[in-house]
Amino acid sequence: GEPFMRILVTGGAGFIGSAVVRHLIRDTPHEVANVDKLTYAGNLESLAGVADSPRYRFHEIDICDGPALAAVFAGFRPDAVMHLAAESHVDRSIDGPAAFIETNLVGTYTLLEAARSHWQALPQADRDAFRFHHVSTDEVYGDLAGTHDLFTETTPYAPSSPYSASKAGSDHLVRAWQRTYGLPTLVTNCSNNYGPFHFPEKLIPHIILNALHGQPLPVYGDGAQIRDWLYVEDHARALVQVVGRGRPGETYNIGGHNEKRNLEVVETLCDLLEELAPGKPAGVARYRDLVTFVKDRPGHDRRYAIDASKIQRELGWTPQETFDSGIRRTVQWYLRNEAWWRRVLSGEYRLGRLGQG
Ligand code: NAD
Numbered sequence: 001g002e003p004f005m006r007i008l009v010t011g012g013a014g015f016i017g018s019a020v021v022r023h024l025i026r027d028t029p030h031e032v033a034n035v036d037k038l039t040y041a042g043n044l045e046s047l048a049g050v051a052d053s054p055r056y057r058f059h060e061i062d063i064c065d066g067p068a069l070a071a072v073f074a075g076f077r078p079d080a081v082m083h084l085a086a087e088s089h090v091d092r093s094i095d096g097p098a099a100f101i102e103t104n105l106v107g108t109y110t111l112l113e114a115a116r117s118h119w120q121a122l123p124q125a126d127r128d129a130f131r132f133h134h135v136s137t138d139e140v141y142g143d144l145a146g147t148h149d150l151f152t153e154t155t156p157y158a159p160s161s162p163y164s165a166s167k168a169g170s171d172h173l174v175r176a177w178q179r180t181y182g183l184p185t186l187v188t189n190c191s192n193n194y195g196p197f198h199f200p201e202k203l204i205p206h207i208i209l210n211a212l213h214g215q216p217l218p219v220y221g222d223g224a225q226i227r228d229w230l231y232v233e234d235h236a237r238a239l240v241q242v243v244g245r246g247r248p249g250e251t252y253n254i255g256g257h258n259e260k261r262n263l264e265v266v267e268t269l270c271d272l273l274e275e276l277a278p279g280k281p282a283g284v285a286r287y288r289d290l291v292t293f294v295k296d297r298p299g300h301d302r303r304y305a306i307d308a309s310k311i312q313r314e315l316g317w318t319p320q321e322t323f324d325s326g327i328r329r330t331v332q333w334y335l336r337n338e339a340w341w342r343r344v345l346s347g348e349y350r351l352g353r354l355g356q357g
Contacts, residue, residue, distance in 0.1 A: 004030060004031070005030045005243075006031045006079050007024060007030050007031065007079070007081070007082055007243065008033045008080070009032055009033070009034050009035070010036065010063055010081070010083045011035075011042075011084035011085030012058075013046065014199075015041070015193065015197055015198050015199055015232065016084055016239075017034070018046035018047055019195070019196075019235070020239055020240065021047055021050060022047070023233065025050035025055060025056055026050065032056050032057070033076040033078065034056070035061050035085070036059075036061070036085060037060065037085070040350075041199055044349075045340060045343065046197040063103065063108070063110055064102060064106050064110050065110070066110050066113065069114035070118075073118040074118075079129060079130060081111070081132045082135065082239060083111060083132070083133065085103065085107065086104050086170075087099050087163070088163070089202070090139075090163045090164070091297060093161055093162035093166070094162060094297065097162035101162075104163075104170050105173070116181055119183055130183075130184055131184055131185075131243055132185045133239070133242060134170065134171065134185065134186070134188075136171050136187060136188065136189045137164065137167050137189060137190060137191075138190060138191045138253065139159060139160070139161070140159050140167055140189060141155045141157060141158060141159075141304070142157070142158030142159060142164075142301065143301040143302055145302035145303050146302075149305075150306060151189070151253060152253065152307045153189075153250075153251040153310055157171075161299055178248070184248035186243065186246045186247075186251075187250075187251040187252075188239060188252045189252075190230060190253075190254040191228035191304060191305070193229075193232045193235050194230075194231065194232065194326065194327070195232035195233060195330050195333070196232070196337070200344060200345065203262065203266075204327075206218075207266050209341060210290070211269065211270065211273050211290060212273070212277065212334075214282065214283060216290055216292040217287075218293075219262060219294065220293075221293070221295075221300065222263075222296075224261050224302070225262045225300060225301070225302055225303065226259050227265075228255045228256060228257070228304055228306050229256055229265070229326070230254065231326035231329070233320075234256065234320055234321055235254060238252075238254045238315075239254075241316075241317050252311040252314075253308055253310065254306065255307070255308045256306075256319045256321075256323065258322070258323040259305050260323060266291060268327055270288040270290075272327065272331045274286070277331075
C-alpha cells in the first residue's frame with residue numbers, strides 16, 4: 001500500500017485544486033489541509049462531495065499571510081505541500097497585474113519560507129521525505145508559433161503575459177529554495193486544463209454556457225491559436241503521482257498530446273451541444289451560428305504544446321481521456337450540473353465565505 005501522507009494543498013477551492021482534493025480524499029489514504037483565500041475563483045461548492053471527510057480540513061487564509069501559514073504548518077505538520085493557489089486568468093493579468101505579482105510571487109515566496117521553517121525543524125528522516133510541489137504552467141516557455149517543436153523540461157523560459165511572467169518568477173523562486181537551502185522541491189508545468197467545475201471565464205465553460213443562453217461565442221482573432229488540452233482529472237492524478245514518487249529537484253511537464261486550434265474547440269463544443277442539448281434557445285438555428293470573432297488578446301501566444309515523455313517514462317503516468325472523450329464528458333457535466341454553474345453566474349457561490357451571509 002501507499003504510505004500515508006499529510007498534504008497541505010493551497011488553492012484547493014479552485015478548478016484544478018478542487019480536482020486534486022477530490023482525488024486525494026476519494027482515491028488515496030492521505031489527509032488534506034486546504035489553504036485557500038477564496039478569491040472570486042475559489043468555490044467551496046466544488047468540494048461538496050468530500051468536505052465532510054474526517055481526512056479533510058479547510059483554512060480560509062491568504063498565502064501572503066506568513067503568521068497564518070506558520071500556524072497551519074504547526075498544527076497540521078504536513079509531509080508535503082502541493083501549491084496550486086494562484087491568480088490564473090491571463091486576461092485579468094493584462095487588466096490588473098498587481099494581484100498576480102502579489103499572490104504568484106510574494107505568496108509563493110511567503111509559502112516557501114513557511115515551508116522552510118517547518119522543514120528545517122523536522123527530524124532528519126522526515127526532512128529527506130518532505131516535498132514542496134509547485135504547480136505551474138507551460139505558458140512560462142512562451143510561444144511555439146511556426147514550429148513543430150514541443151516544450152521539454154529544459155526549454156528556456158520566455159513568458160509573454162503578466163500571468164506567465166509571474167508564474168515563471170515563482171518557478172525560479174522554488175528552484176532557488178531547493179538549490180540554496182536544500183528544500184526538496186518538485187515543479188510541474190502543465191498545458192491547458194478543462195473539465196468539470198471550471199470557472200466560466202475560461203474558454204470551454206464560457207462557450208458552453210453562452211451557447212446554452214443563445215449568447216455570442218467570442219473567438220479571439222482568427223481562432224487559429226493552438227493549445228494542448230488536458231482533462232483536469234488526468235492532471236490531478238499526475239500531480240498526486242509526482243508528489244508521491246517524483247525525484248526531488250526535478251521538473252515534470254504534463255500534457256495530453258491534444259493540440260487543437262481554439263476555433264476547432266469551439267466548433268466541437270457546438271456540435272456536441274447539437275447532439276446533447278438539441279432544444280436550442282429561441283432564435284438559434286445552429287449553435288455554430290453564434291460564433292463571433294473578436295479583437296485578439298494583446299501579446300497572445302499562438303501555440304503551446306507539451307512533450308510529456310519524462311513523466312510517462314519515470315512515473316508511468318499517461319492521460320486516460322482523449323480530447324474527444326474528455327470534451328464530451330465536460331459538456332455532459334455542465335448539462336447535468338446546472339445548479340453548480342447557476343450559483344456561479346448569480347454570485348451565490350460566494351455566500352459560503354467567512355463573515356458573509
Ligand atoms: P483557479 O483560478 O481556478 O484557482 C485558484 C485558487 O487559488 C482559487 O481557489 C483561489 O481562491 C486561490 N487563491 C488565489 N489567490 C490566493 C491567495 N493569495 N491565497 C490563497 N489562495 C488563493 O486556478 P486553476 O486553474 O485551478 O489553477 C491552479 C494552478 O495550476 C495555478 O497555479 C495555475 O497557474 C496552474 N495551472 C493552471 C492551468 C489551467 O489550465 N487552469 C494549467 C497549468 C497550470
